[in-house]
Amino acid sequence: MAPKTATRQFVLPDSVVGPVDLGRLLRELETLEDTLVQLRLRTDGALKLPAMSRLLDQTVAVNKLDLLETADFQKLHQFLMQTKAHAPVLHISFGADPSPLFTQKLVGWLRKEINPLVLLTVGLQPSIGAGCIVRSTNKYFDFSLRDHLSKNRQLLLSKLQEVTR
Amino acid sequence: MTIWWLYLILGLLAAVGIAFVWLILKLNSGVKAGAKNSKDPNESLEKAVEDDVEHIFNDDFREELRNRGRLHFEKIIGENAMFLQQDLRLTTSQLNEYMKTEITRKLQDEFAKYEQSIMDAKNLAVASIQKTNAAIDEQRALLGQQVQKEIVAEKQQLVQRFEQNMTDIINHYVLAAIGNQIDLNDQLEYILADLDTNKQAMIEDINNGA
Numbered sequence: 287m288a289p290k291t292a293t294r295q296f297v298l299p300d301s302v303v304g305p306v307d308l309g310r311l312l313r314e315l316e317t318l319e320d321t322l323v324q325l326r327l328r329t330d331g332a333l334k335l336p337a338m339s340r341l342l343d344q345t346v347a348v349n350k351l352d353l354l355e356t357a358d359f360q361k362l363h364q365f366l367m368q369t370k371a372h373a374p375v376l377h378i379s380f381g382a383d384p385s386p387l388f389t390q391k392l393v394g395w396l397r398k399e400i401n402p403l404v405l406l407t408v409g410l411q412p413s414i415g416a417g418c419i420v421r422s423t424n425k426y427f428d429f430s431l432r433d434h435l436s437k438n439r440q441l442l443l444s445k446l447q448e449v450t451r
Numbered sequence: 452m453t454i455w456w457l458y459l460i461l462g463l464l465a466a467v468g469i470a471f472v473w474l475i476l477k478l479n480s481g482v483k484a485g486a487k488n489s490k491d492p493n494e495s496l497e498k499a500v501e502d503d504v505e506h507i508f509n510d511d512f513r514e515e516l517r518n519r520g521r522l523h524f525e526k527i528i529g530e531n532a533m534f535l536q537q538d539l540r541l542t543t544s545q546l547n548e549y550m551k552t553e554i555t556r557k558l559q560d561e562f563a564k565y566e567q568s569i570m571d572a573k574n575l576a577v578a579s580i581q582k583t584n585a586a587i588d589e590q591r592a593l594l595g596q597q598v599q600k601e602i603v604a605e606k607q608q609l610v611q612r613f614e615q616n617m618t619d620i621i622n623h624y625v626l627a628a629i630g631n632q633i634d635l636n637d638q639l640e641y642i643l644a645d646l647d648t649n650k651q652a653m654i655e656d657i658n659n660g661a
Binding site: 374376380381382384385387388391392395396399400401404412413415416417418420422423424425427429431432435436439442443 | 641642
């Protein structure tokens with residue numbers, strides 16, 4: 287389900303790949319909120335944001351937010367909460383463990399072409415060889431080399447029959 | 452038939468014997484009748500004739516006649532006995548021939564029946580053997596067809612099993628041969644092409660998903 291209209295303006299950076307990253311962001315954001323509360327209590331002057339993770343940094347930068355502003359902070363938190371609750375999740379399995387760059391490219395394409403808030407979980411199935419297997423909420427897409435060979439079995443059989451004649 | 456001939460010959464012999472006895476008795480009665488008529492005038496003549504006759508046919512002569520008659524009778528008896536013996540021999544030979552013929556015919560009939568029985572048994576045995584052979588041939592043909600069918604089925608099963616597992620075999624071979632050489636980054640273009648092909652289905656599933 288798509289998030290509500292109020293949070294449509296927010297986007298996720300490609301480095302935030304799956305629900306794990308989203309949960310990490312939320313935990314960091316909650317920690318940051320506690321830190322900011324403590325800083326506001328301790329200091330009277332201008333506040334300075336503590337060091338944040340790369341994920342949160344990119345998220346804030348992409349959405350052009352100022353976390354020192356309580357409204358932005360709350361909107362981001364709400365966005366992340368709603369995204370975690372309602373964002374579509376795709377599960378993709380590969381024959382080998384994909385690199386972060388590869389995953390980010392893939393997530394970028396998915397958010398551009400499929401859904402801007404789609405989350406991705408990556409699995410590992412060495413038996414599929416090359417290609418991938420995509421599992422959405424209700425469907426299963428097999429783009430593996432194994433499936434490709436199975437679909438072209440008749441071609442292989444015809445070639446074998448030509449050779450054995 | 453020979454028995455009747457024997458009866459007939461015996462009957463003839465008996466008739467001849469009776470006729471001979473009757474002739475002797477007749478002669479004696481004639482002599483006695485002449486003696487009674489001796490008182491006629493011609494009685495003396497007759498007496499003389501009788502005496503002459505008595506003189507001629509004296510006891511010796513009569514004895515001679517008796518002896519001759521006895522000899523003749525014995526001769527006739529002997530001849531008849533000889534004829535009877537010949538007839539008996541003939542009858543015996545005919546009887547033997549008849550018995551031989553009858554026995555031969557009977558034996559031939561029995562042998563023919565026996566031969567016919569043997570032929571029937573032989574035909575029956577041959578027919579039974581032919582039926583058995585036909586049944587064996589049929590069973591052999593049926594068994595051959597069944598074996599052929601099973602061989603074909605097993606062959607098809609092997610081929611089918613090979614075809615079913617061929618994908619896995621080739622996949623395993625490809626993975627073993629070049630699995631380590633395939634980089635995911637090199638596959639990104641193809642993966643994105645596949646995703647793009649099924650993009651609409653994924654969008655619909657996401658929008659309509661639970």
